[in-house]
Amino acid sequence: MKTIPPLYSLVLLCIVLVAAVMTSLLSGSYAVPVSDIFSVLFSPDDSVNAQIIHDIRLPRTLSAIICGAMLALSGVIMQVLLRNPLADPYILGVSGGSAVGALTALSLGASGIWLTQSALAGAIISIFLVFGLAARGQQWSSQRLLLTGVVVSAGWGAVINVLLTTSTASTVQSMLFWLMGDLSQSRISLWHFAFLFICLAILLSQARALNTLARGELLARTLGVPVRGLNLALFLLASAMTATSVVIAGSVGFVGLIIPHLLRLAGIQDHRWLIPASALLGAAFLTLADCLARTMLAPQQLPVGVLTAVIGVPIFLFMLNYRQGYQHTTEGPANDD
């Protein structure tokens, strides 16, 4: 397979993201002309167009960008940290803890700030629970971390089921939306963007170290990478990004799993390129998925988490098979010398 030079892919992804944002701002039941979007976007007035863009579509689009980028980055980190291609941002139980927090709040009739605060509290409890248990032993190994995370996740899953089965029908509806991931109530602030850029900067500074860590801890250590500290930093960073995203949009599935893989399959394996590319593609992907979520069955809205899977699964399977076909031509028993 011919690979595109990484710099071009980044430019391409930037264009894709801009296109996704434009699509997102344009789509909806009320038609806002393209010509108006720019004027309204940068100099808001009292018109209906301005209200629709600024109050409804823009916050949603920006939330999708933040969540998509953070989930994709978190996915990249988790896959390296656990050296497991199946790892995703939720594998260590952050979303489970957060969901238990959010669902408890919902079952108590809370909403708005209480909902987000309890989701955040749940995520933080889960992070420290997993970290505390995994780091207790002499050796903090990715195997131990993975097992601890998966088991804690399963525990949260059980609690979620209890909450779902004991709640009233109307609460269950909003619980399900939360669990599947939904951007309709999402609001973000400048802080979220600041946090995203800080994470990006930290990750880019560690990109080479991530390249070695992806090849194994021992190898990374022979090359002078402070693996213990890096592991801890990566775990906390990925958890914080996942928690942020989950608090904004619920547990939107699949973005963190497939975006890094899609890019790896497309030939971007060096983390110096994979990290910015994942953030861009994750943001664009979730933005487009959200467009579909709110327009496909309009006026009814679908949870965006359903759309990410519906779009993501076929694309991913196609890429995987395409790539394997390529590998068969170069790989063969003849190589075994």
Place this chain on the structure above:
Amino acid sequence: MTTSQPPLFQTQDLCISQQNKTLCQQLNLTVYPGQSIAILGQNGSGKSTLLHTLQGLHQADHGEIHLSGQALSKWTGRGVAQRVGLLLQQVKDEMPSRVDDFAMLGRLPHSRFWKSDSEQDRNIVAKALSVTDLSGMSARDVESLSGGERQRLAIAMLLAQDPDLYLLDEPGNHLDIAHQISLMTLLHQHIKSMAKAMIFATHDMNLAARFADKVLLLNTDGSYLFGLRDDILSESSLSDVYGHPVRQAQTDTDYPVFFPG
């Protein structure tokens, strides 16, 4: 012997254990630039653990390790990695990577995160891939390589790392005899001409006999024999260390040749 130079590497009374099993007792090793040292011993005698300890990956129970006159623990991880390189016995490939990207990892200790790979880095990597016969495979995925090709790639990465002390854990693993001899010859010439040093652990007595100036025989009880190759390698010492009779062949080579009896 270049004993007039200060030693590159030194251990004093080094004691190593792994899971309560003593592997090395009071080990005193001094490595001068240009020296090649072989470690021989049975399975589980601590060859790998010793190499890991010398790189700082494993904590010694007791004793000191000095690198260029300064305690190993005083060096930063990066500083050690610039000077000491370790060829690991097995590296699992769980994530995809291009062959040239893999070799480029060796440049990590010499790079800064805000700088991209320099022309010099790329040249060093290209040369390392070329001397390990991997030039034609630089765009391939690591997963598609055979065992021997992977071993050559690991050596290429180490050459790109360009350390002063090469620690090689089973360098001949998976290699056909042509590559075994050519790569050992390459490393041997490299350390001689560039005043570097190497310590290699191997199960191949003849690789040790051919490429080592000094030999360290590790017994399973933690005792050891260390000295010049011709003083150490003999039918009786090898038979003792392996617990199996070893015979010396009559050859016209300038190094002894042994075979299991």
